[in-house]
Amino acid sequence: MLDFQEAVDNCDLRELDVVGGKFTWDNRRKGGDNMKERLDRVFVNFDCSNLFNHIRIRHLAFRTSDHLPILIELEEQAGKWKWVKRKRRFFFESFWKDHEGCEEAIKKAWEGEGNVNQKLNVVSNSLLNWSNQTFGHIPSWIRKVQDKMEVVQNQASSNEADEQLDALANELDELLEQKRSHLEAAKQSRLVKGGRQKLQIFS
Secondary structure, X not given: OHHHHHHHHHOOOEEOEEEOOOOOEEOOOOHHHOOEEOOOOOEEOHHHHHHOOEEEEEXXXXXXXXXXXXXXXXXXXXXXXXXXXXXXXXXXXXXXXXOHHHHHHHHHHHOOXXXXXXXXXXXXXXXXXXXXXXXXXXXXXXXXXXXXXXXXHOOOOOHHHHHHHHHHHHHHHHHHHHHHHXXXXXXXXXXXXXXXXXHHHHO
16 A cells, blocks of 8 residues: 555656446445445546646446446536536547438438537437437436435435435336337337349349
């Protein structure tokens, strides 16, 4: 441990602040046998600290591993972090691209007038509307369940907390299975469409 601390000092590293729960490891046992520890840490050097005004980390919800995923958040703008309710940042869902309607939704939204930033806003809103119509609200429900799991898993272990975490994990599994079913249906649709096109070519 002394050698580790000496290496940190020699490299002029500093540990990043944690937002939310501080634990990164959970032995996944129930009640009094449960143990939580902070085993995983993130350090940055002077150059990284200068590149970004604010850097912080979050410990995300776990599902199968006993170690929690770590998310590093970077902020380039000056000013302190503000805990205010704001519109959720747009995220492109990776499974969207596997659906044949995704490309069409993007092209249609991009055809409008405006600069690049305006078009990107139009495209993001269009994709969210298309996703809600095509997949329902599954992606947003998944994120909400994961957020709830983050809160519960950082509480002291108790029968109530364990039951809540198990219920949330089951709910997340069901949502992920629905998402997988949508992807499988989209894949089959593309295969059928591709087969018809081949038949038209050779007919």
